[in-house]
Amino acid sequence: MALSSAGRHILRTTRLQCRNTAVYSGVHGFNDEEIRGKLLAFPGGSIDLVKQDSGIAVMTVNNPARMNAFSGTMMLELEERVTQLEGWSEGKGLIVQGAAETFCSGSDLNAVRAISNPQDGMKMCMFMQNTLTRLLRLPLISVALVEGKALGGGAELTTSCDFRLMAPGSVIQFVHKYMGLVPGWGGAARLVRIVGSQNALQLLAGAKKVDPDYGTQIGLASGVVNPGSGTSALEETEQWLAQYTKGPAAVIRAAKKVVVSGRELPLEDALRTEKDVFGTVWGGPANLAALASKSKHK
Numbered sequence: 001m002a003l004s005s006a007g008r009h010i011l012r013t014t015r016l017q018c019r020n021t022a023v024y025s026g027v028h029g030f031n032d033e034e035i036r037g038k039l040l041a042f043p044g045g046s047i048d049l050v051k052q053d054s055g056i057a058v059m060t061v062n063n064p065a066r067m068n069a070f071s072g073t074m075m076l077e078l079e080e081r082v083t084q085l086e087g088w089s090e091g092k093g094l095i096v097q098g099a100a101e102t103f104c105s106g107s108d109l110n111a112v113r114a115i116s117n118p119q120d121g122m123k124m125c126m127f128m129q130n131t132l133t134r135l136l137r138l139p140l141i142s143v144a145l146v147e148g149k150a151l152g153g154g155a156e157l158t159t160s161c162d163f164r165l166m167a168p169g170s171v172i173q174f175v176h177k178y179m180g181l182v183p184g185w186g187g188a189a190r191l192v193r194i195v196g197s198q199n200a201l202q203l204l205a206g207a208k209k210v211d212p213d214y215g216t217q218i219g220l221a222s223g224v225v226n227p228g229s230g231t232s233a234l235e236e237t238e239q240w241l242a243q244y245t246k247g248p249a250a251v252i253r254a255a256k257k258v259v260v261s262g263r264e265l266p267l268e269d270a271l272r273t274e275k276d277v278f279g280t281v282w283g284g285p286a287n288l289a290a291l292a293s294k295s296k297h298k
Contacts, residue, residue: 042072102148156187
């Protein structure tokens with residue numbers, strides 16, 4: 001029996017909602033429990049999350065002894081933190097940073113060597129693609145605060161945020177080719193969408209170092225933080241993000257949702273999703289309050 005256009009839209013929207021949970025499942029040969037067991041064998045570091053009353057959360061990649069490289073347990077913790085943020089209905093924004101003024105140097109080589117066979121590598125790849133895709137699709141406006149170096153998987157992590165702010169002297173570099181690899185955590189696909197195919201090819205095939213000036217030039221960086229006396233890079237980033245998170249959580253989250261649908265769905269489906277999201281805020285508390293106050297656009 002043929003589906004109506006409305007039925008097809010519901011089906012596609014349901015697929016998008018399901019993908020919020022996972023890009024890969026058992027249908028794709030992905031065994032979640034199996035890769036979790038392997039990653040648990042490589043402990044170290046942590047992924048710290050602080051939810052603030054402002055509606056902005058700060059997530060910190062914390063393994064400074066290894067330049068904040070991801071251990072196996074840190075990959076698992078990242079997935080747990082994303083799950084917590086998915087359930088944070090009051091949230092509006094997210095800052096992702098590294099501890100000790102460096103962002104992240106990718107994967108811990110101890111874990112990489114232990115799962116270097118193609119089968120385990122593919123499973124780790126699917127696990128991290130699932131997690132970072134969910135991170136990007138969060139109904140929170142996210143920004144990566146890049147201090148020091150973001151290398152390899154760390155560079156990929158920056159692309160799973162809506163924006164990137166770079167501190168003076170910081171570098172983003174996709175160093176995968178020096179390891180005989182290409183990105184596997186979804187970083188290449190996201191990078192193309194951020195900077196275009198030609199710039200992405202230069203960054204991947206040339207392993208070109210991206211400093212704040214070049215990052216701003218090609219659109220990888222949205223700006224440069226310049227902490228002054230008495231202010232930190234994190235405080236500067238919070239102030240920058242506040243311009244987009246000011247207002248009711250329902251409205252900010254709705255804005256992020258329509259952008260995600262516009263980016264990931266065909267036009268007709270994105271328009272219908274936009275209509276559905278519009279319906280959640282039309283006549284809502286913020287809308288009624290604005291009407292009652294006869295608010296004028298500024």
